[in-house]
Amino acid sequence: MPARSYLKCISCNADFDVHDKLYTCARCGDLLDVTYEFAYDRDYLKRTFRERRLSNHPLDRSGVWRFRELLAFYDDPKHIVTMSEGNTPIFLAPRSARYAGIHKLQFKHQGLNPTGSFKDNGMTSGVTQARALSARVVACASTGNTSASMAAYAAQAGLLAAVFIPAGQIAFGKLSQSLDYGAKTLQIDGDFDAAMQLVLELSKETDLYLLNSVNPFRLEGQKAIAIELLEQLDWQPPDHILVPGGNLGNSSAIGKGLKECYDLGLIDRLPKLHVIQAAGANPLAIMYNSKLTTLPKIGTAHTLATAIKIANPVSWKKAVRAIEWCQGSCIDVTEQEIADAKAIIGSDGIGCEPASAVTLAGLKRLVEASIVDKDENVVAILTGSLMKDPDYTVNYHMDKLYEKAIYHTETISAQGHIKASFANKPLQVAADKIAIRKLLGL
Numbered sequence: 492m493p494a495r496s497y498l499k500c501i502s503c504n505a506d507f508d509v510h511d512k513l514y515t516c517a518r519c520g521d522l523l524d525v526t527y528e529f530a531y532d533r534d535y536l537k538r539t540f541r542e543r544r545l546s547n548h549p550l551d552r553s554g555v556w557r558f559r560e561l562l563a564f565y566d567d568p569k570h571i572v573t574m575s576e577g578n579t580p581i582f583l584a585p586r587s588a589r590y591a592g593i594h595k596l597q598f599k600h601q602g603l604n605p606t607g608s609f610k611d612n613g614m615t616s617g618v619t620q621a622r623a624l625s626a627r628v629v630a631c632a633s634t635g636n637t638s639a640s641m642a643a644y645a646a647q648a649g650l651l652a653a654v655f656i657p658a659g660q661i662a663f664g665k666l667s668q669s670l671d672y673g674a675k676t677l678q679i680d681g682d683f684d685a686a687m688q689l690v691l692e693l694s695k696e697t698d699l700y701l702l703n704s705v706n707p708f709r710l711e712g713q714k715a716i717a718i719e720l721l722e723q724l725d726w727q728p729p730d731h732i733l734v735p736g737g738n739l740g741n742s743s744a745i746g747k748g749l750k751e752c753y754d755l756g757l758i759d760r761l762p763k764l765h766v767i768q769a770a771g772a773n774p775l776a777i778m779y780n781s782k783l784t785t786l787p788k789i790g791t792a793h794t795l796a797t798a799i800k801i802a803n804p805v806s807w808k809k810a811v812r813a814i815e816w817c818q819g820s821c822i823d824v825t826e827q828e829i830a831d832a833k834a835i836i837g838s839d840g841i842g843c844e845p846a847s848a849v850t851l852a853g854l855k856r857l858v859e860a861s862i863v864d865k866d867e868n869v870v871a872i873l874t875g876s877l878m879k880d881p882d883y884t885v886n887y888h889m890d891k892l893y894e895k896a897i898y899h900t901e902t903i904s905a906q907g908h909i910k911a912s913f914a915n916k917p918l919q920v921a922a923d924k925i926a927i928r929k930l931l932g933l
């Protein structure tokens with residue numbers, strides 16, 4: 492394979508073999524990148540990626556491994572575990588565009604992955620590396636989607652999966668996946684950040700193989716989101732890309748993918764990359780807003796967008812680097828803005844989970860701040876499927892969505908009502924044709 496690969500520390504530049512079981516730098520403890528010395532011809536790559544679309548080979552059918560020259564860290568293709576991840580569509584969204592105040596907006600919907608979120612892009616590469624290292628047990632802390640995805644890929648690979656989830660804080664769609672795919676599902680008494688700390692320590696003390704996004708091999712698969720997007724756009728980059736930010740692995744990965752495509756000459760300019768956080772889980776947005784040089788402590792995270800409910804994001808330094816490469820920004824949006832943006836995305840016929848909707852809410856803000864112009868080309872990444880968390884959607888449309896609530900058949904206790912500005916309530920009607928015709932104006 493015409494590329495040498497190694498692990499390289501993002502701050503002290505120490506390098507390590509890709510077969511070393513490391514999550515962070517053995518010298519200074521900072522994050523690691525999978526790094527390549529590429530020697531490819533640009534046109535050869537473009538032609539090869541395109542030709543593979545006609546192939547039925549399992550690696551060519553994957554929206555990650557179709558770009559395998561750029562993920563050349565594996566020695567043996569037999570280690571690759573793929574479920575045809577990626578290959579996600581780009582949808583035009585006219586109502587969402589109008590809501591944000593621009594002419595044209597496209598959503599790349601990562602929720603259309605095999606387990607319903609972009610985590611599959613990263614899990615195919617992470618589990619592949621787990622097999623290359625002969626791991627038996629893989630583990631992660633998760634707000635839900637990482638565990639759903641890891642459970643599926645571990646099952647396909649025949650590995651034991653152990654997931655650490657904050658008790659009572661993940662959406663049912665996600666919990667059901669991890670149970671169904673046979674993972675040992677540990678409900679930890681604490682939040683995501685506490686679960687993350689535990690699994691990180693255990694992975695250093697035992698032979699658990701850690702598959703959180705601190706693992707640089709996860710991000711290699713996720714960078715393919717950017718590569719696939721650029722290929723779908725015939726290598727004409729958009730002006731702006733927006734992505735939700737939680738643990739900040741995905742923004743880091745997309746930034747790395749864009750930068751590598753630029754360095755290889757596959758694109759001739761970099762899009763601006765904007766990371767959008769929820770106001771209750773916004774350390775990076777605070778850092779940018781207050782011009783700090785390190786990530787502030789925010790205490791406990793609060794947001795109904797549970798996929799991004801993270802106070803202490805592991806990959807923040809890589810996200811900062813990505814934003815610098817791509818001259819972007821990081822801002823936050825409120826619970827009300829997230830809920831309304833989600834309903835507007837829905838009105839375009841596109842269902843996403845709450846965390847994904849921060850992108851449209853953020854875009855509206857960036858247009859208002861004149862950071863995005865109404866004539867520019869914008870792509871927002873929808874990270875997960877509506878089906879992951881249907882309760883949120885139904886509660887919104889029934890005007891029963893609260894920032895803090897315990898739901899039963901009737902709401903028992905609730906605070907922080909989120910207004911259903913764009914509600915589409917179900918209609919009560921008798922089982923009677925005349926009544927129905929009247930209601931539908933037929």
Ligand SMILES: *Cc1c(COP(=O)(O)O)cnc(C)c1O
Nearest residue numbers: 636737738739740741798874875
């Ligand atoms: C994981 C996840 C995010 C956040 O991604 P990070 O890499 O943690 O920043 C956003 N949306 C959904 C649906 C997710 O599953």
